[in-house]
Amino acid sequence: MNPTNSEKIRNVAVVGQTGSGKTSLVEAIYHHIEKTSRKGRIEDGNTISDFEAEEIKHKHSISLSLVTLNYGGYKINLLDTPGVVDFIGEVHSGLGGCDMALFVVSASEEITYDTRRIWNIAAANSIPRMIFINKMDKDRANFEDTIDALSLAFGAGIAPIELPIGNGPNFAGIIDLFDETSTSYSAGLPTISEIPADIAITEHRAHDLLVEGIVIADDSAMAAYLEGEVPPKAELEELMAQGVAKAQVFPVVVGSATSQIGIDRLVTFLCEIAPPPNPNTSDALGLQTFKTYSDPFLGHLSLTKIISGTLKVDSECFNHRSNATEKIHSFFSLVGKEHLNLATASSGDIVAIAKLGSLRTGDFLGTPNSSAPRQLLEFPKPTLSYKVTPAAKADEEKLSLALSKIIEEDSTLDIHRDTRSHALILSGIGELQLTTALEKAQRRYGVKATLSPCDVAYLESLAGNCEVEGKYKKQSGGHGQFGVARLRFGTKEIGGGFSFHDEIVGGSIPRQFIPAVEKGIVDGANTGGKYGFPVVDFEAHLYDGAYHSVDSSEMAFKMAGSIALREAIERLGTVVLEPISQIKVSIPPQLQGEVLGNLNSHRAKVLGSDHDQATGRFIISAVVPTNELMTYSNELRSITAGQGEFDATFDHYEPLPKALYGKYLT
Template sequence: MGNAATTAIRNVVLLGHAGSGKTSLAEVLLHRAGATSRLGRVDDGTSVLDAEPESVKRRTTLTLAVATLDWTTPGGERFKLNLLDTPGHDDFAQVVDAALSVADLAVVVVSAVDGVQAGTERAWARCEELGLPRLVFVSKEDKAGADFEGTLAQLRDAFGTAVIPLELPVGTQQSFRGVTDVLFDRAREYDAEGRGADVEVPADQLEDERRRHDELVEEVVSGDDDQLERYLAGESISAEDVERTLAAEVAAAAVFPVLLGSAASGIGVDRLADFVCELGPSPAQRPAHVLVDGVDTAVPADPTGEPLVQVFRTVADQFVGQVSLLKVLSGSLRGDEHLTNTSTGTDERLHGLFYLRGKEHLTAEDVVAGDLAGVAKLTGSPTRSLLALPGRPVALATLPAPAAGFTRAVRPVTQSDDDKLPEALRKLCAEDPGLVVVQDEEAGQVLVTAVGDTHLAVALERLERKFGVRVETEDVRIPYRETIARPADVEGKVKKQSGGHGQFAVVQLRVSPAARGTGLEFVDSIVGGAIPRHYLPAVERGIEDAMAQGGPLGHRVTDLVVECVDGKYHSVDSSDMAFRTAAALGLSQALAQAGTVALEPVWSVSVTVPSGSQGDVLADLATRRGRVVDTGGGTNGDEVIEALVPMAELRRYAVDLRAITAGRGRYRAVPDRYEPVPENLAAGTKAPATR
C-alpha cells in the first residue's frame, strides 16, 4: 500500500450501540474497496476485524480494530480511509476513547429496526464533548421492522434538527433496493450482488424527495451568509455549491448528514464511502491539541513539520511482542527513526513501520502527518505517550478519572501462575488502560477493577490466552473494623521471674469508645512513677499491636481512648518488650470483657442517571441500605443522586446500575467513613470470611 497525501486521508471511527452493524459495515467497505478477497462475516467467525478469540466466541466487537483501504470516488479522486471499528458495549468505553483520540470523523451507526439506543446516546455525547464531526448511517434497512422515518424522528428528537437526511430509502424492509440522494436529486438501485447503478428518482417519491431537498438546502445555506443571501433573494444554488458548504459545516460539527443502507446486501455502502471522502474532514483540517509547557496548543498536521507521534493503543502480540498503534500528528516518519518519549525521556527506535488491516500488517516505507500506523517493541512508551525530537516539552492533557467499576479479587490456580501473575497483569493493563490492578496488603488479595463484568471476563480470558496465566476470582474482602462496645477497666500483666533475667510488667488500662474516625487516643495518667516514663511509648505500641491484631470478630480495632492509669515495674526484670506485651494483653482482655461493635466502610456515591430512571435508582439504593444526601439536576436532562452506601452493597453496583438504567447510568464512589454494622448483619462480618 502506498502513501496518501495528508489531505486525502480520512480517519473514521465507527460508533454505535452493540449490534447496530458497525463491524459488518466495515467488512463490506473493505471488500468493496478490494482490500479483502472475500467478505468477512461476524456471525460465522470470519471477520477481519473481530479476529480475537474472545470476539469470535461472543460474536461481538470487544476491542479496537484498525483497517486501512483505498477508495476512489465517482469523480475519480483517490482517498485513503483508516477505519477504526469500536465496541458498542459500554464496558469498553475506554477503547472507544482511544479511537476517538485519533479520529477526524465519526460514523454513528444506528439500526433502522432498533432506533436510537443507549449506545447511540453515549457515542453522540462523547463526540459532542470532543467537537468531533459526525455522519449518521442508518443500517439494516432491509430487515423486517426497519423504519427509516421513525429512526430519523428519534435522531432529530435526541440530537436536534441539524441531523438531516441526505438520502431516502427506495423500497422498505425486504423490498429495500436502493437509496435516493436528496442533494443531487438522483437515485441508485442495486442488484442481488450489491452492484449499484444510478437511476431516476422513483415517481412515487418525487414529491417527498423535492421537499427533503429544499429542507436540506435551507439548513445548509443558513450557515453561509453569502449563500443564504442568494437563497433568500430567490437565486438557485447549485448542488455542488451546497455540497462544498455542507462539507465545511460537517467539519465544524454544525450539521450531521444521515445516510442509509444495509451491510447484508451492500446497498448504500459505496455511497457512504463516497460521502466520507467528499464531506469528511482530513487531518489537515483538524489540528491535534497538546500541552506545551502546560498550555493548550494546536499542532497542524504538516508533513514537513517536526515529527510528533501519539501512541493511542498498545497490544500484546505473542509472536512479535508489544505492538503500538500510532498517529503521526506532525511531520513524516521513515523506517529506523529515533524519537524520544516526551514524558520519560526514553529513546525509541521506530523500526519496521506498518499499516494495519485487522491482524494483517502491511509494510509502510514512510508515514505522513495525519496517518495511522503500527510499530513493534516500543516497550518504554505505553498508551497515550507522545514521541518527538529530544527536548520538545509536549504532553497530552490528563484524562478525567474513570467512573467506578466492577472489582474482583484474583487468585492464581498454580504456583507457576502465581510466579507469572504480576508481569502478566502489568502487560494486560498496558494493553487495556480500562483495567486497574491493586495489591491489597491488608486483605492479602490482588484486586482487578474493570468497567463491568463482561470487561473483566474478557480480560481474564486474554490473561490466560496471551500470557498463559490462569486465575480464579472471589469477592473482595470488605475491610471491616471493630471498636469497643462500652468502657472497661483491665489489668495487663507479664510476670516471668523463675531465675536469671526475667520479664515483669503490669499496666492498668481504662478503655473507652472514641469518636468515629479518631483511631487511637492514648492518655498518660500515670502518677508517682508507677511506670517510668521511658516505658510509656512501649505501652502505646503494645496497644497498637493488639488493635492491628484484631478483636473478637477478627477485624482491626479502631476508635479507642486508652488511658494508662497505673502499673508496676521491676528495676531489673522490666523492659520495653515486657510493657509492650502487657499492654497488648490488657487491651485484648478489655475487648473480650466489654465486647465489640463491628464497623463497616461507607462510601460517598454520586450517581448520574436519566430522569426517567431516578425513581428506580432511588428504590434500588434503599435496598442497599443507602442514605440519599441530595438530588439535583445534571446536564442533558440527567439527574444526580448523592448518597452514602456501605461498601459491601456496592460489589455489583456497576453491573446492576447499568441494568436498571438500560446502560445510561454511571456512578463515582470514594471512601467516606466507618459506621456500625446493623445488629442483624453483624454476625455475617466475622472473620475468617473477611480475613
C-alpha cells in the same frame, strides 16, 4: 501508499450500540476497497477487526481495532470500537484518536441509551459526527422511524443526505439528495439511474429541506438561494463538510453492511465530507498514544496519532509522562491483526508503534519544551470489583503478572492487592469485561482464575474507655521474660486514627522499652478486634508499668502492649465500622421513582438531585454503604434497561447498624 498530505487522511472511529453492525460495516468497506473475493462474517468468526479469540467466541468486539485502507489517494484509518458498555473505555480511546465518529445505528432496532451515551461523549468533546443507518435490508427496517428517533435523540443538525429505495427485504438502492440521482444495486454492484417516479415527490421535498439546512449556515449561499439559485453539488458538499468539521451538522447515510448496499457511497462521503486531521503546524515530531496492546505474540503495540512532524524509523521523542527520551525503532500500519512496516508517517496519521513497552495510553511525546495537545478523553472509573483467585495456589504471582499486562490494554480496568487480606482485586465497568480479562489471562498466559465477591473493608473501634494492665511474664529456667504496661484506652471520633501517649514518670518502664509497648498495641490492632477487623480510632495512654532488670526486653513489653489492648477489647467490646461510598447516579428523569426506590432498599441516604439541562438527565447524589454497591452496577443496568450510569468513590466510615451484625458478620 502513505499520503504525506494530512488533507488526504481520514481518521474515523466507528461507534454505536452493540450489534448495530460496526464490525460488519468495516468488513464491507474493506471488501469494497480491497475487492476481496469473499467477505468476512461475524457468524463465521473471520472478520478483519474481530480477530481476538474472545471476540470470535462471544461474537462481538472487545478491543478497539485499526483497519487502514487506501482509496483514491486517501488513507482511511477506521477504528472499530466495541458497543458493549463494559468496553466503553475502548470507545474513549477511539474517540480520542479520531477526527470524526461514524455512528452506526440499525434501521430495525431501537436506538438505546448506549448509543446516546457515546453521542454525549462525542458532543461534550466537539467531535464531528456522521451517521450510517445500517440493516436497511432487515424485516421491520424503517428509515423514516429511524430518522425521527435520531432527531428526537440528538436534536438539530441531523441531516439525511440519502433516501433508501424500499425498506426491509425490498431495500434495493439509494437516492442521492445532493445530485438527485438513484443508485440501484445488484449483487452489491451499483448502477446509477434516474429517480423512480413513485418517490420523486418525497425526494424533492427531502432535497429542498437538505439544501435549506445547508445554505442556512452560510450567508452568501443563503442570499443566492433566496434569489432562486441552488448551489451545485460540489459547493453543497463543501458547505456541508464545513458544518461537519464544526460538529454542527451530522450527515445521515443509509445502507446495509451485509448486502453491501450503499458502502461505495459511504466510502466516497468519508473522503469528501469527513474532516481531515487538524495537525499542529509545528515541524517538531509530536505523538499521542491513545491505545496500547500487550500481546505475548504480537508484543507491545501502541496506537499513536502523529500530531505534528514526520515520524521516521529511529525518531527520538521526549515522553512527557515518564520524562524519558524514547527511540522509535519500528512502526506499522494495521489491517486488523496484519501489519505492514512503515518507513515514515506524516502528521495526522495513525500508526502502531511496535515494541516500545514503556508507552502507555494517554502518553504525549514531543520535545521537552513542546506543550501537550488536547488531552485524551477522560476514561470512566471502575465501578465493579471482584476478588480474583487462581485455580492453582502456586499461580498467585503468575496471575498478578498476567492481569497487570492485560489491564495495560484497557484503561478502565484496575488491579490491586487488598492491604489486609492480600487478595488480588480486579475492578472494571462490567462483569463481562472482568470475565473476558480472565479468559485472556488463561489463553495468553496459561493461568486459570475465578472471580468472587470482595471482602468488605470493615473496621472496628473500641466501644468505650477503660484502664487495663497488660502483663507478660514467663519463667522457663535461665532467662525469663517480664514486662508490665498499664494503659488507659479511650475512643476517638471516626477517622481520628490512633495516638499513643507516653505518660511514664519516675522510670516505671525504662525509656528504651516504651516504643515496644506502642508497637505491641499497633500489631494487636492490626491483627483484629472482636470480629477480626482492624481496630482503629483510639488513644492509648501509657501511665505506669513494671520491669525486671534482667528479664525485661523489648519483646516482653511488646507482648504487654498487645495483651493490654486485647484485654480492653474484651472488656469494652467493639463497634464495627462499615465503609460508605458517595455515588452519583445519572438516569433518564422518568426512571427516578424506580431508581430512588432501589437506592432506599440499599440503605442509601439521598443528598440531593439535579436535572441536567444539557443532557436532559436526572442526577442523584447519595451516600450508600459500600457493601451494598457490590452488585449495584448490575442492578442499575437491569432497572434502567442499560440507561443508568453511576460512579462511586469511598467517602467515610460509619457504624454498621447493630441489627445487621447477624447478616453481615458471620
